[in-house]
Amino acid sequence: MPTITVKGMSCNHCVMSVTKALEALPGVSSVKVDLLSGKASFEETAPVDLGVVKKAIEKIGFEVVG
Numbered sequence: 508m509p510t511i512t513v514k515g516m517s518c519n520h521c522v523m524s525v526t527k528a529l530e531a532l533p534g535v536s537s538v539k540v541d542l543l544s545g546k547a548s549f550e551e552t553a554p555v556d557l558g559v560v561k562k563a564i565e566k567i568g569f570e571v572v573g
């Protein structure tokens with residue numbers, strides 16, 4: 508299960524935004540985002556390009572740090 512760390516989330520609205528942005532990507536399902544650790548994990552139903560994931564997160568104003 509791929510896991511990334513998202514920087515800049517401060518509340519549950521941020522968590523929802525990140526979750527929705529990830530779920531909108533092809534091949535991504537079962538997204539789990541943890542506010543405190545910033546960790547976002549998801550299941551792949553098809554290969555997912557992490558570059559695409561990163562861009563989707565950055566587009567909504569957060570940063571992917573790992």
Ligand SMILES: [Cu+2]
Binds near residue numbers: 516518519
């Ligand atoms: Cu927020």
